[in-house]
Amino acid sequence: MAEERTPHGPVHVEGEVVATKRVGAYRHLTLTAPGVPERFRAGSFVALSVAGHVARRALWVHRVRASSAFGPTLDVVLEVRGSGTAWLAAQPVGAKVAITGPLGRPFALPKDAVSCLLVGEAYAAAPLFPLAERLRERGCAVSLVVSAPDEHHLLSALEARRSARSVTVLTADGSVGQRGGVPDHVDDLVRRSDADVVYAAGPVEVLRSAAAAAERAGAWSQVAVEVPTPCGTGLCHGCALPVVGEDGVDRVVRACTEGPVVRGDRVRWDTL
Amino acid sequence: MSTSLRMLPGPVMVAAGCGGTGRELLPFAGPTGLEGLDLVTRSITLDPRSGGTGPRVEEVSGGLVNAVGLPNPGLEHFLATELPWLVRAGARVFVSVAGATMGEYADLARRLSRAPGVAGLEVNVGAPDEAGAGLFEVREPYHAASVIAAVRREFPSDRPVLAKLRPDVSRVLEGARACHEAGATAVVVGNAVPAAFRDGRAGGLSGPAVSPVALRCVAEVHHALPALPVIGCGGVHDLASARSFLDAGAVGVQVGTALLHDPTTVARLRADLLPAAPPPPEETP
Ligand SMILES: Cc1cc2nc3c(=O)[nH]c(=O)nc-3n(C[C@H](O)[C@H](O)[C@H](O)COP(=O)(O)OP(=O)(O)OC[C@H]3O[C@@H](n4cnc5c(N)ncnc54)[C@H](O)[C@@H]3O)c2cc1C
Ligand SMILES: Cc1cc2nc3c(=O)[nH]c(=O)nc-3n(C[C@H](O)[C@H](O)[C@H](O)COP(=O)(O)O)c2cc1C
Ligand code: FES
Numbered sequence: 001m002a003e004e005r006t007p008h009g010p011v012h013v014e015g016e017v018v019a020t021k022r023v024g025a026y027r028h029l030t031l032t033a034p035g036v037p038e039r040f041r042a043g044s045f046v047a048l049s050v051a052g053h054v055a056r057r058a059l060w061v062h063r064v065r066a067s068s069a070f071g072p073t074l075d076v077v078l079e080v081r082g083s084g085t086a087w088l089a090a091q092p093v094g095a096k097v098a099i100t101g102p103l104g105r106p107f108a109l110p111k112d113a114v115s116c117l118l119v120g121e122a123y124a125a126a127p128l129f130p131l132a133e134r135l136r137e138r139g140c141a142v143s144l145v146v147s148a149p150d151e152h153h154l155l156s157a158l159e160a161r162r163s164a165r166s167v168t169v170l171t172a173d174g175s176v177g178q179r180g181g182v183p184d185h186v187d188d189l190v191r192r193s194d195a196d197v198v199y200a201a202g203p204v205e206v207l208r209s210a211a212a213a214a215e216r217a218g219a220w221s222q223v224a225v226e227v228p229t230p231c232g233t234g235l236c237h238g239c240a241l242p243v244v245g246e247d248g249v250d251r252v253v254r255a256c257t258e259g260p261v262v263r264g265d266r267v268r269w270d271t272l
Numbered sequence: 273m274s275t276s277l278r279m280l281p282g283p284v285m286v287a288a289g290c291g292g293t294g295r296e297l298l299p300f301a302g303p304t305g306l307e308g309l310d311l312v313t314r315s316i317t318l319d320p321r322s323g324g325t326g327p328r329v330e331e332v333s334g335g336l337v338n339a340v341g342l343p344n345p346g347l348e349h350f351l352a353t354e355l356p357w358l359v360r361a362g363a364r365v366f367v368s369v370a371g372a373t374m375g376e377y378a379d380l381a382r383r384l385s386r387a388p389g390v391a392g393l394e395v396n397v398g399a400p401d402e403a404g405a406g407l408f409e410v411r412e413p414y415h416a417a418s419v420i421a422a423v424r425r426e427f428p429s430d431r432p433v434l435a436k437l438r439p440d441v442s443r444v445l446e447g448a449r450a451c452h453e454a455g456a457t458a459v460v461v462g463n464a465v466p467a468a469f470r471d472g473r474a475g476g477l478s479g480p481a482v483s484p485v486a487l488r489c490v491a492e493v494h495h496a497l498p499a500l501p502v503i504g505c506g507g508v509h510d511l512a513s514a515r516s517f518l519d520a521g522a523v524g525v526q527v528g529t530a531l532l533h534d535p536t537t538v539a540r541l542r543a544d545l546l547p548a549a550p551p552p553p554e555e556t557p
Contacts, residue, residue, distance in 0.1 A: 009299030231532035234296035238329035
């Protein structure tokens, strides 16, 4: 059986929207997707089909529930940018959506109970919440940083206060929390959290500054990179991610299979 | 069915460059996995290629424009890792070969002829942007025919060599005839159609948008050369689109872009189109 050969492999299923809610600038969808929540690990993503479009739309998984009135579910956070995200955000409760997942390499978890700094910008902070829970279960001290251009684009960190020892909020316009972006504060945050591992998710400047700050502090980093993923499943080789391999040789790997989470010191940021 | 037809793949194949390394298809291949799956690899070159680092694929109405740049690990690494895995998984592997010179095509064919488990070769003689991809330029039918002849000389005659042609209706018939005469077992009619990204970069258009173009080419080739097996390729995504190629005379179809949209497409089409397993043989006296 295929299941036996690939016990953790992704599945392609018909999901259903069971809840939809506008929160600030975002649309949160709760979906059933038989088999996906059960296999999910923080940092993996799902690919959704959009009516009339050939390419898939990749989305982070914000949370999974093992059981609910609808069975296992997963939540995604949508920022409407183009026609695909607009279509998805408009789907009502009961709408059917083809979902493939979980896809890609998730965040690597430390073996020991170490200090972890989690830095996420805008909707891309989504996968850090389930990560914080996993880390806390392992006894890690978790410091969570959520940042956004403004209050509207900030993912609520209220729930994360259970899993995180400290939560820091940054907004570029200073509307809530500290003023500024991740690059302005990250060295200080790494120092204060005494981080052994820095996890980052967000646009390239955020990832790059977090990886550099980790390196300066002698910490490891794990970054969740977003490059356009036409299929998300590893089939098209369309999601080029330039890295330096373990052997020191420059390579271009598929972001959807070798990533989306990779070691920050391995990314060739200048070619990205 | 003639011997040459029996060694042909079909009726549903994975098109070159749309099945990853094959491993990524396994979770979506259904209960029998890759067993018996006719799979064309992404085009393999002698030396490794990393492909382009810029945006490689752009979505357009009804399809995709791609300029992936033939990323592949090179023949040696392919022979050492990807091929053995595919063979062990039970796939019928058709290796797509691409080269910058006639000599490279001949080299590829010679070394692949000795590799265990290669069911056949597919020769990419119709890439949408050969100059950009650094490939031997096939401008005239005799260019394609010379490549096929070079490959055929090095590859055992009991295994198929497929010539993959550009779906250009003004040239496809001459190309098919020339490749047939040069020893191609069958022709794959359809590839990504020369196109451009929105910023003007050269690429190839694939997906449902190119289906009618490929269908016209298949019909013309089959009509003029009924003895030459034709495999249709372009925008096949469901039973109806596959049937339209088979009705036009194709012996099989290849599925590319549809797999990127729904990785289970080939498994479903195989279930629909493959004859059910034959009944157990009667006891022989
Ligand atoms: C691993 C990963 C996780 C993501 N998670 C989320 C998330 O949780 N929430 C969210 O709102 N968005 C997320 N994105 C970005 C989201 O996939 C794109 O914004 C979306 O594909 C754009 O689609 P569109 O049709 O709205 O935009 P259009 O501009 O109409 O898209 C056109 C094409 O470009 C591609 N594209 C454009 N921008 C991007 C981009 N930044 N990343 C990937 N593909 C792009 C689209 O997939 C599509 O093929 C994620 C992207 C990746 C790679
Ligand atoms: C992302 C992508 C990569 C491809 N790579 C190759 C390749 O390496 N070699 C080749 O002969 N064709 C390649 N093709 C062309 C396909 O095999 C196929 O001929 C073409 O896309 C038309 O069929 P389709 O509409 O079903 O995709 C590629 C197509 C796509 C979309
Ligand atoms: S998105 Fe297709 S291989 Fe990564």
